[in-house]
Structures are given as C-alpha cells and as structure tokens.
Amino acid sequence: MILPKYSIGIGDRFGRQGTAQLAAVLKARQQGVAVTPVWNKSNREHSIIGTSPADVRTEADAAVASADFPVKYFVDADHINLSTVEPFIEPSDFFTLDVADWIGRAAAPKGIDAFIEEHRRFIGALTIPGIDEILDITEQRLRSIAVRYLLAIQEAGRLYRHIEAAKGRDNFITEVSMDETAEPQGPVELLFILAAVAREGIPAQTIAPRFSGRFNKGVDYVGDMARFKREFDEDMAVLAFAAVEFDLPRNLKLSIHSGSDKFSIYRPMRTSMKKFDAGLHLKTAGTTWLEELIGLACAGGDGLALAKEVYAQALARMDELTGPYANVIDIHRDRLPSPETVNQWDSETFVSTLRHDPSCDQYDPNVRQLLHVGYKIAAEMGPRYYEALQKHEHSIAPNVTGNLYDRHIRPLFIGP
Numbered sequence: 001m002i003l004p005k006y007s008i009g010i011g012d013r014f015g016r017q018g019t020a021q022l023a024a025v026l027k028a029r030q031q032g033v034a035v036t037p038v039w040n041k042s043n044r045e046h047s048i049i050g051t052s053p054a055d056v057r058t059e060a061d062a063a064v065a066s067a068d069f070p071v072k073y074f075v076d077a078d079h080i081n082l083s084t085v086e087p088f089i090e091p092s093d094f095f096t097l098d099v100a101d102w103i104g105r106a107a108a109p110k111g112i113d114a115f116i117e118e119h120r121r122f123i124g125a126l127t128i129p130g131i132d133e134i135l136d137i138t139e140q141r142l143r144s145i146a147v148r149y150l151l152a153i154q155e156a157g158r159l160y161r162h163i164e165a166a167k168g169r170d171n172f173i174t175e176v177s178m179d180e181t182a183e184p185q186g187p188v189e190l191l192f193i194l195a196a197v198a199r200e201g202i203p204a205q206t207i208a209p210r211f212s213g214r215f216n217k218g219v220d221y222v223g224d225m226a227r228f229k230r231e232f233d234e235d236m237a238v239l240a241f242a243a244v245e246f247d248l249p250r251n252l253k254l255s256i257h258s259g260s261d262k263f264s265i266y267r268p269m270r271t272s273m274k275k276f277d278a279g280l281h282l283k284t285a286g287t288t289w290l291e292e293l294i295g296l297a298c299a300g301g302d303g304l305a306l307a308k309e310v311y312a313q314a315l316a317r318m319d320e321l322t323g324p325y326a327n328v329i330d331i332h333r334d335r336l337p338s339p340e341t342v343n344q345w346d347s348e349t350f351v352s353t354l355r356h357d358p359s360c361d362q363y364d365p366n367v368r369q370l371l372h373v374g375y376k377i378a379a380e381m382g383p384r385y386y387e388a389l390q391k392h393e394h395s396i397a398p399n400v401t402g403n404l405y406d407r408h409i410r411p412l413f414i415g416p
C-alpha cells in the first residue's frame, strides 16, 4: 500500500464534514493536482468527543462513495501507542506511531553500543546531497542521539509489529511521529532516527519530526522563518538520502503536524518540495471544526446563538480546556472579549473575529486558539450540536470546502 506524493490529513472532530472536505480535494483534482485525503483522528479526540475509530471509517467511506469517480483515501489512527491501538486496528489503514513519551529514556547499553558500531561509517565529515555544509558527526554526537531516541524507535518497532501481525505487512501505511515533544529534532537527529526506524524493519512512508518554532493550535507559525526554511530543506535532503542509504520506502516523506493553519510556512515548504521533487503529508485537522463554528455564526439566529454559547462556556472553562494543550497554546487571557461583549456581536463580527484571515483587523488569534481547543463544549452539547450542524449545513459546507482548498491545498500543493 503506497501513500501518493501529496496527501492531507483533514481530520474532522465531529465526523459530519467528510463530503465538504472531499469537495476541496476534488477541486484540486480539477486543477490537475492529485491530493490524497486522509481522515485522521487521535485517541484523545475520540475520548473527548465520544466517538470510536470505526466512526471515522464509516464517515470516510460514505464521503468517498458520494463522489462521481473513485478516490484513493486513507483512515489514520493518529498518535497511537500500544495501549490505545486496539480499537483502531480493524477500521484503519494508516497508523501514526507516537513514540514521544519514550524519547529521552535510554535503551539498554548493549543496544546503544551496537547501534553505534553499525553506524560508525558516518562518523567524521559527512556530505549529504542538498545540504551545503559538511556535517561533523562525532561518536559522542551519535551516542547522545542513540541515548535519546533509540528506545523510542524500538518501541515504535514493537507497535509496528503488533499491527503488522493483525493486518498483514502491505495492508497499511506507517508513520512515525515525534512532534509532541519539547525539543526539536534537527537533520542529524533525523538521519539517525531514520537509521533506527529502518533497523526495526518499520517501512515508514511518513515521518513527523518536531520542528523549531511554535506550532500553536489554529494560528500561524511563530518562530525564526529563515531557520525553519533551512531546517525544512535539510530535512528533505536527509529523507532522500536516508531512503536510499537505509533502504526505506522510496516515497518516504515528511509529515507536518501543523496544529492547523501554518500559512506562513507553506511557501518555503512548497519551494523545498519543488527543489527536491518531494512529496508531503500535511495534517491540518482542527481547522474544520472552527469552520463549523464559522458556518453556524454565518447562519445567524440560533446558529449564531450556539456559537456564542460555545465561546462563553469555553471562556468559563478555559483552564480545563487548554490544559491538555498547554505546550501548543499562547492565549493572552486579558485580551479575550467578555461573553457580554460577544453576545452583542452580529454574524459578521463573530465570523471576522474567528476566521483565520491575518489581513483582517478584526481577526483575533486569542479567540481562535481558545475555540480551537473548545470542541469539548460542543461535544457535551451532544444531539443539540449535531442537529445544528445538520440544520445549517448549507452555511457550513462552503466554509469547510473553501477553507481547505483556498487556504491549505492551493497555496501548498497548487501554487498561488
């Protein structure tokens, strides 16, 4: 099973926007660009919303069945580990092995020594095509990388083999993710992490490193753009080199867990993809839930009232909602509008405050981040929220499709 060159992890918190999301992929197809949709959802999201992995399969199948022609697609068990994988095995055909919890815990000394011996040939001055500077690999550097990452990749190997035993080797896509960790991995770390991945026999087609800079939920990238550009380019070079060197799948590509909407890095990413003639997997799952709120607010009346209610409750329960996302959120609490203020807003004010248009004066990244993690409030509304989605579908669907296509797929995969 092969993941095509361009793919997008579109998620869908509440599982109602599959057709509207697919419409964005079909628009790209009309432009002659194939982007493979992947419906991804993590165990954390399932438990907060009260859905199960099988629901994602049902949604994806139904959305694709409604298209006029066959569409290749996948269902991604996002950020799973050995303790959470079981209910994902049957319905999923893409597995994102999350090893972040194991990073920094050292493997057995014998294993570390063996890893160093096997990769001794890289010690010294190492040239990688596409990277200008010559990399200086010392034994000490190699050892510190092995100490930090080897156990995590061994754990990924155990998880991979568990899934493989149940599904059969060529029946699913494998991703290794390390993005939910405090320290970024640079190109040299990535090189030896990939060596360890290959050594475990994991046929990874995508890998999600932690990049430098802040990937806050729902808002744009914050960080040193020049540094990101260089790092991204060098990661691309490392992947091309490692795929051949370690005999990993030749379509191995980067997976960007964007936390939604990292618009300012799409251009350097696109430049780099062209330079290396490389593919990319972009995960931008949470963005669709905010389009549901935008669509509800656009509808006015009870739709707008519901969106305001979500805001008021999210504000009241801010600490609880932001807790699990503390590392990926920067909200200026004192700049958040009061529920009384928001209650005065008309549709247009609510929408322009929330919609991710950085050129709009009214756009407020504080409100956007809070609502991005506020989906638990809507989940607790249960049938009332689902009924509102259905009632205001005509208002929501164009926002879901337009957002995915205009702000994500077009700038990244098609070009301005």
Ligand SMILES: [Zn+2]
Residues within 6 Å of the ligand: 079, 177, 179, 180, 257
């Ligand atoms: Zn992630």
